Amino acid sequence: MYDLVIIGGGPGGLTAGIYAQRAGLKTVLIEKEFLGGQIAVSDVIENYPGFPTISGPGLMEKFEAHARGLGLEIRFDTVLSVVSDGRVKLLKTTEGELAAKTVIVSTGAKPKRLDVPGERELTGKGVSYCATCDGPFFRNKEVMVVGGGDTAVKEAIYLSKLASKVHIVHRRDKFRAEKVLVDKMENTPNMVFHKGCVLREIKSGGGTILGGGIVTGAVLEELTADDASIGKKSAAEILYEKETLKEVAVEGVFIFVGINPTTDFVDVEKDDGGFIKTNQNMETSVPGVYAIGDCRVTPLRQVSTAVGDGAIAAHRASVYIESLG
Amino acid sequence: MYDLVIIGGGPGGLTAGIYAQRAGLKTVLIEKEFLGGQIAVSDVIENYPGFPTISGPGLMEKFEAHARGLGLEIRFDTVLSVVSDGRVKLLKTTEGELAAKTVIVSTGAKPKRLDVPGERELTGKGVSYCATCDGPFFRNKEVMVVGGGDTAVKEAIYLSKLASKVHIVHRRDKFRAEKVLVDKMENTPNMVFHKGCVLREIKSGGGTILGGGIVTGAVLEELTADDASIGKKSAAEILYEKETLKEVAVEGVFIFVGINPTTDFVDVEKDDGGFIKTNQNMETSVPGVYAIGDCRVTPLRQVSTAVGDGAIAAHRASVYIESLG
Numbered sequence: 001m002y003d004l005v006i007i008g009g010g011p012g013g014l015t016a017g018i019y020a021q022r023a024g025l026k027t028v029l030i031e032k033e034f035l036g037g038q039i040a041v042s043d044v045i046e047n048y049p050g051f052p053t054i055s056g057p058g059l060m061e062k063f064e065a066h067a068r069g070l071g072l073e074i075r076f077d078t079v080l081s082v083v084s085d086g087r088v089k090l091l092k093t094t095e096g097e098l099a100a101k102t103v104i105v106s107t108g109a110k111p112k113r114l115d116v117p118g119e120r121e122l123t124g125k126g127v128s129y130c131a132t133c134d135g136p137f138f139r140n141k142e143v144m145v146v147g148g149g150d151t152a153v154k155e156a157i158y159l160s161k162l163a164s165k166v167h168i169v170h171r172r173d174k175f176r177a178e179k180v181l182v183d184k185m186e187n188t189p190n191m192v193f194h195k196g197c198v199l200r201e202i203k204s205g206g207g208t209i210l211g212g213g214i215v216t217g218a219v220l221e222e223l224t225a226d227d228a229s230i231g232k233k234s235a236a237e238i239l240y241e242k243e244t245l246k247e248v249a250v251e252g253v254f255i256f257v258g259i260n261p262t263t264d265f266v267d268v269e270k271d272d273g274g275f276i277k278t279n280q281n282m283e284t285s286v287p288g289v290y291a292i293g294d295c296r297v298t299p300l301r302q303v304s305t306a307v308g309d310g311a312i313a314a315h316r317a318s319v320y321i322e323s324l325g
Numbered sequence: 326m327y328d329l330v331i332i333g334g335g336p337g338g339l340t341a342g343i344y345a346q347r348a349g350l351k352t353v354l355i356e357k358e359f360l361g362g363q364i365a366v367s368d369v370i371e372n373y374p375g376f377p378t379i380s381g382p383g384l385m386e387k388f389e390a391h392a393r394g395l396g397l398e399i400r401f402d403t404v405l406s407v408v409s410d411g412r413v414k415l416l417k418t419t420e421g422e423l424a425a426k427t428v429i430v431s432t433g434a435k436p437k438r439l440d441v442p443g444e445r446e447l448t449g450k451g452v453s454y455c456a457t458c459d460g461p462f463f464r465n466k467e468v469m470v471v472g473g474g475d476t477a478v479k480e481a482i483y484l485s486k487l488a489s490k491v492h493i494v495h496r497r498d499k500f501r502a503e504k505v506l507v508d509k510m511e512n513t514p515n516m517v518f519h520k521g522c523v524l525r526e527i528k529s530g531g532g533t534i535l536g537g538g539i540v541t542g543a544v545l546e547e548l549t550a551d552d553a554s555i556g557k558k559s560a561a562e563i564l565y566e567k568e569t570l571k572e573v574a575v576e577g578v579f580i581f582v583g584i585n586p587t588t589d590f591v592d593v594e595k596d597d598g599g600f601i602k603t604n605q606n607m608e609t610s611v612p613g614v615y616a617i618g619d620c621r622v623t624p625l626r627q628v629s630t631a632v633g634d635g636a637i638a639a640h641r642a643s644v645y646i647e648s649l650g
Contacts, residue, residue: 050375183349280605311625
């Protein structure tokens with residue numbers, strides 16, 4: 001029986017591991033893919049205090065070394081379900097079963113798809129959700145970035161150093177990203193702005209999607225003032241006859257339009273988006289189950305905040321275990 | 326008019342500064358003593374992820390360099406009052422006045438006194454609240470540490486490397502500190518444990534306090550099972566005739582029994598201890614005024630958590646300023 005199982009090895013999970021080890025809890029961290037989570041596929045991070053600039057993987061290696069240095073057990077496996085049997089939490093994984101007194105869910109969140117024609121079929125063939133992973137394939141080629149938040153703008157800037165030209169498509173007139181990022185992007189010479197536009201289709205190879213091949217272009221629709229609602233129309237409602245459609249020749253399309261949490265496997269209270277609800281103690285609706293970082297309802301999703309969450313959850317788990325006697 | 330005034334330059338305040346600069350807010354951080362706060366007087370910190378072991382001042386220098394590198398304005402001054410005039414916050418300082426759209430309070434918390442005879446008079450003459458600051462004065466001498474939490478145990482371990490012997494006095498049988506710290510302390514050879522004891526008086530020079538001089542000893546009272554309530558008695562109730570009193574010859578007394586927040590200057594909702602109440606957005610009862618780190622009601626007071634708080638507060642301040650239009 002473990003004192004604590006941490007599900008997910010991003011910055012929050014690794015921090016919880018550091019605190020749990022220091023608190024003397026018998027702990028295992030279970031990660032299904034690779035340590036570091038979304039930040040491990042980020043080019044650069046400049047707002048984790050203490051490191052003015054560092055690569056995502058570089059920072060996560062430091063977190064991992066810190067946690068392993070304290071003796072944290074890390075296992076690669078997938079948790080399929082968590083059931084709370086009062087004082088004991090039972091976890092089913094691909095490899096077997098585990099029992100623990102407490103569980104910290106730090107499974108993060110995954111990129112959202114737009115669900116436009118071509119997107120799914122061409123993923124990995126020109127459609128990407130990770131500039132750091134796939135950017136280098138588009139050296140000296142034209143690419144498109146879809147989105148207006150921090151991630152979209154950050155990744156557009158990153159891609160501008162590799163691609164010959166970056167087209168950025170955003171539904172609104174104003175970017176939601178941090179001002180420092182927007183300023184930087186606007187001063188990037190090889191950036192083309194398509195504001196008030198939405199992506200309608202991704203074209204490939206011989207002009208048809210079913211023919212396979214790789215990305216050759218993207219169809220955008222320009223929204224007019226009356227079209228405010230159009231941004232929410234589904235792909236099925238695309239009006240090809242509209243004069244507001246235009247095709248841009250690009251070989252890569254990078255989509256950064258939000259995230260979905262990975263929380264299906266655990267039955268605790270969540271919001272409509274599937275994000276786990278917690279109080280300031282990171283406690284969920286089930287005693288002994290905590291949620292931290294990107295997978296919970298939180299005002300901000302950053303390494304800094306995941307770290308704070310992880311410290312609190314491990315501390316509260318320790319207090320809870322003592323209360324069990 | 327500033328967008329944001331950050332009051333206090335500890336880890337939370339510096340993080341808020343980093344995020345505010347990146348968000349393009351016109352910001353000033355006001356610090357009344359020295360940057361880094363309580364952590365800057367800590368010998369070593371081993372639970373801020375990314376730095377397995379680093380000195381408190383060393384880590385805070387990195388935070389400062391990070392914030393200054395982004396152009397954060399830092400001013401040394403004392404804020405005397407904050408008044409919210411609806412959309413504008415007016416701050417009086419020793420040096421003058423300031424106006425801002427938002428304020429982040431990150432003033433931290435200060436050590437509590439025991440208020441036993443000798444304590445106040447002998448502060449700086451053998452009584453201390455900071456082992457890193459004063460420990461080196463007691464090389465090869467006997468010292469006493471009072472308290473049972475993380476700070477007390479951590480500082481006792483630190484002092485054991487300097488002092489010939491460390492007496493640790495704790496009211497209860499069990500230490501509240503992290504297990505890893507307690508284990509470490511219990512394996513320290515020159516540590517003497519006085520569990521179930523309270524400090525009643527600190528003796529000096531010629532045996533009388535009024536005579537001045539330096540610390541020569543400390544009077545402890547051993548609590549019996551029936552004495553559970555005695556720990557809460559005031560100094561005035563000391564029973565010198567009790568047989569349970571003993572004097573220990575020490576030249577230094579280090580007191581780590583809790584903290585008081587520095588929040589008198591701002592009129593927002595607080596708990597009985599003076600800690601500022603916030604929601605998960607770090608919002609206080611006054612719109613546009615945020616509180617972060619040790620000075621707020623929070624489940625844990627760590628660099629890790631102050632950093633998370635600071636990121637959130639700066640982000641929320643930015644959102645609030647935009648909402649002002």
